[in-house]
Amino acid sequence: MSVPVITVDGPSGVGKGTISHLLAQHFGWHFLDSGALYRLTALAAQRHGVDLADEAALVVVAAGLDVAFLPDEAGEVKVVLENQDVSREIRSEVAGNNASRVAVLPAVRAALLQRQRDFARPPGLVADGRDMGTTVFPQAALKLFLTASAEVRAQRRYKQLKEKGLSANLRGLIEEITLRDERDRTRSASPLKPADDAITLDTSDKSIEEVFAEALSHCGNSLVRR
Numbered sequence: 001m002s003v004p005v006i007t008v009d010g011p012s013g014v015g016k017g018t019i020s021h022l023l024a025q026h027f028g029w030h031f032l033d034s035g036a037l038y039r040l041t042a043l044a045a046q047r048h049g050v051d052l053a054d055e056a057a058l059v060v061v062a063a064g065l066d067v068a069f070l071p072d073e074a075g076e077v078k079v080v081l082e083n084q085d086v087s088r089e090i091r092s093e094v095a096g097n098n099a100s101r102v103a104v105l106p107a108v109r110a111a112l113l114q115r116q117r118d119f120a121r122p123p124g125l126v127a128d129g130r131d132m133g134t135t136v137f138p139q140a141a142l143k144l145f146l147t148a149s150a151e152v153r154a155q156r157r158y159k160q161l162k163e164k165g166l167s168a169n170l171r172g173l174i175e176e177i178t179l180r181d182e183r184d185r186t187r188s189a190s191p192l193k194p195a196d197d198a199i200t201l202d203t204s205d206k207s208i209e210e211v212f213a214e215a216l217s218h219c220g221n222s223l224v225r226r
Contacts, residue, residue, distance in 0.1 A: 024125075
């Protein structure tokens with residue numbers, strides 16, 4: 001049985017996580033936050049004293065991740081690593097930067113590839129990441145690629161961090177986002193880029209509601225054709 005998959009790729013801060021979650025809720029499908037797996041790999045490595053530049057050791061960590069994605073009381077996804085709720089910890093800027101360092105390593109990406117594909121279960125999957133449409137699910141029914149300027153994304157991230165009570169510096173966020181984009185675009189393994197058949201949506205000047213409505217319209221067309 002072929003399981004329908006919608007991929008939502010793009011750099012950090014474009015709203016792909018929110019849009020992916022909304023799409024999954026709308027269709028009643030499973031949801032994959034692939035970026036969380038890289039953040040979790042980096043976090044688990046640090047907790048076990050593994051250097052983030054040690055590719056061979058990181059592969060072992062990635063292959064043996066003890067992780068679960070569980071619904072919480074608010075209907076959100078709770079991320080549990082080695083029986084500890086790390087949902088808040090993996091959303092920090094430090095965790096994001098460490099994930100980007102880990103994600104450039106080809107062997108680590110290979111170790112997590114099948115684990116990501118295993119999320120494709122009936123009735124369907126919405127997968128959020130940076131290479132979902134190009135590498136992980138190249139035969140997806142619909143591929144979306146979200147973009148926004150670095151300045152807009154930094155402002156969004158700054159607001160999110162402040163609302164969560166975390167410290168943030170707007171200028172520093174712009175610099176970090178720019179560096180992370182460059183690292184993701186130029187890595188040898190699955191660089192950040194839209195799939196040839198992806199639909200690109202610029203979210204810079206749009207509300208979440210507007211982006212969701214546009215994404216949903218494309219989903220309807222693609223799933224009907226399928």
